[in-house]
Amino acid sequence: MKTLYELKQNLVTIGQQLQKVESELSEKAIDPKTTTEEIQALRETKEDLKMRFDVIKQQHDALEAEQKAKLEAQMASQKDLKTIDDPKERLIKAKAELIRATMRGKPIPADVRAALGDNNSTGGEKFLPKTVSTSILTEPFVKNPLRNLSTVTQITNLEIPKLSFTLSDDNFIADTATAKELQATGDVVTFGRYKFKVLAGISETVLNGSDANLVSYVEMALQSGVAAKEKKVAFATTPNTGEEHMSFYAAGITEITEDSMYKAIKSALADLHEDYRENATIVMRYQDYSDMIETLANGNATLYMAQPEQILGKPVVFCDSAVNPVVGDFSFSHFNYDLNTLYENQKDITTGIEQFVVTAWFDHQIKLKSAFRIAKVAPQA
Structure with a gap:
């Protein structure tokens, strides 16, 4: 040419x-x-x-x-970060420089770390999840339905009380199951640090593209990875060793078994103490709900037009990972991220694509198991 x-x-x-x-x-x-x-x-x-x-x-x-x-x-x-007046533009520029430097194996410039508000020698503690509320952990392509139900924080070495308040009256806790649980496990939840990695594949075209496109692409990939990890640990039927407490199905939550899905969910709701039942939500698979409605309708099309809350009496959130419906007050489901986060680059030898890798630490605590029930259907004879 x-x-x-x-x-x-x-x-x-x-x-x-x-x-x-x-x-x-x-x-x-x-x-x-x-x-x-x-x-x-x-x-x-x-x-x-x-x-x-x-x-x-x-x-x-x-x-x-x-x-x-x-x-x-x-x-x-090549525009100097110091010459950019717009805070949003400066943040995008800093993130893009951080990603490019990481992918090329170069040190993160001091002005980039400063723009991200990061004084950590790794240059990563405030990329994820310091920007959790406005960046990495919001609006992912892959979504975790619990995001609108559970509590999400970013606090190192977090310890919180299981109950928001107590009274001096020894008989204050009316739910005996909760009282027994507090007596057995203590009234404080201590969050641990469980490592996981999120990988975002980046081609040369994306890496050399505009700052806005690069940052948007990487953040979307990281958001999706984080959401998928949260959902995976919360509904794991065979969790990793040491992560059993993160799963609704392995943490020791009471199971309510009936001969139909509808009866199981209604009985699970009834079995909750009124304090938890008041704020309860039902998380279940759409397929299970669809099958349940088909059985209940028995040819009556009117039932298909009703909202799930009208059928079951409580809000319903659909999640394909919920192999058995989880019923309860999800404010007692709590995800916490440790601020000490690392990032690096890694080549996927199977595809040849370079990966931008974020290593983070988090924990999911079910603060009170007595605030939940698992609805199960008895096997057909």
């Missing part, structure tokens, strides 16, 4: 030839000695040169526009 300089030279050469032919054609046109054939030949030559000139000019203009766009993008990428 010709360079922009070569195209400019060609334009000049053909332009001069075209100008010469046009001048000669004008002279011949007024010369009575010139034959019609000569004039026609000059006109054809002019049209041929004009066509060639237009083709080269189109190539020239397209290449010039492309190089101009690249130059502007390069100048924008």
Whole structure:
């Protein structure tokens, strides 16, 4: 492919030839000695040169526009963080520089860490999850339905009371199950640090693209990974060793078994103490709900039009990971992230794609198991 300089030279050469032919054609046109054939030949030559000139000019203009766009993008990428006044633009620029430096194995510049509000030597503690509430942990492509129900915090070495308040009266806790649980496990929840990694595959095209596109792409991938991890541990039927307490199905929550899904859910709600029942939500698979409605309707189309809350008496949230419906007050489900987060790059040898890897620590605590019930259907004989 010709360079922009070569195209400019060609334009000049053909332009001069075209100008010469046009001048000669004008002279011949007024010369009575010139034959019609000569004039026609000059006109054809002019049209041929004009066509060639237009083709080269189109190539020239397209290449010039492309190089101009690249130059502007390069100048924008080299813009000093200190000269950017817009806080949002400065944050995007800093994140993009952090990602690019990590992917290229280079140290994170001090001004980038400063723009992210990060004084950690790793340069990562405030990328995830310091920006949890506005960045990494919101609106992912893969969503965790518990996000709108559970509590999510980012506090190192978090310890909290299981109950928001107590009274001096020894008989204050009316729910005997809760009283026994507090007596057996204590009235304070201590959050641990369980490591997990989220990988965002980045191609060279994305890495060398605009800051906004790069940051948006990576954050979306990280958001989705974090949401998937939260959902996985909360509904794991066979959790990893040491993570049993994170799962509704392995933490020791009371199971209520009936001969139908509808009866199991209603009995689970009834079995909750009124304090938890008041704020209860039902988390279940859509397929289970659909099957339940089909059984209840028994050919009556009216039931299909009713909202889930009208059928079951409490709000319903659908989650395909909930193999058995979880019923309870989900304010007692609590995700906490440790602020000490690392990041690195890693190549996926199976695809050849470079991965931007974030290593984070978190914990999911079911603060009170007595605030939940698992609804199960007895196996058919």
